[in-house]
Amino acid sequence: DAGVIQSPRHEVTEMGQEVTLRCKPISGHNSLFWYRQTMMRGLELLIYFNNNVPIDDSGMPEDRFSAKMPNASFSTLKIQPSEPRDSAVYFCASTPAGTGNEQFFGPGTRLTVL
């Protein structure tokens, strides 16, 4: 299994541009999570899906952030418009259904907004 796949691995953009981060979870996993990691705030849960349905988006910082999961094998996190304070590493993780299961993390996307 290839694990959780994220693209791009690095993204540099200018303030005001739209940014789209992509994630392919592990096949058969029912839940998918988007996290943001910064030095100041640590690891934050932004949103998570179960069976492609958003369950909790209370961690999404502003309306500029949106996430979708059109099917079981693909999810996107979009920032529009981007701001310098959005610079962070964004992780996607997936897990199978049930309690006590670990989350499997992707390698992350390092976003820099100039």
Place this chain on the structure above:
Amino acid sequence: AQSVTQLGSHVSVSEGALVLLRCNYSSSVPPYLFWYVQYPNQGLQLLLKYTSAATLVKGINGFEAEFKKSETSFHLTKPSAHMSDAAEYFCALDRGSTLGRLYFGRGTQLTVWP
């Protein structure tokens, strides 16, 4: 309310010394507990997990953790630190959600001196 508290955001030890990273949790139901490790520029990887089978859990790279219900703790230890153990360590709690959500601590950065 904080679900997972990691005491000490930074821990430094000498190579060969004991490693002790502290984690306390809060849960109204029997918890599942995890320790993850994050090496520089990588995603989080599972180190070990407690799922009520045994209170002393052994993980990869010589790490182990002991679940102590009376102290609501799940501290991570390794008898002898190696330079390659330098990383950030996260304690996480599953409150029994069937959707796989984990509550992460703020992380502890471990530095190993030669």
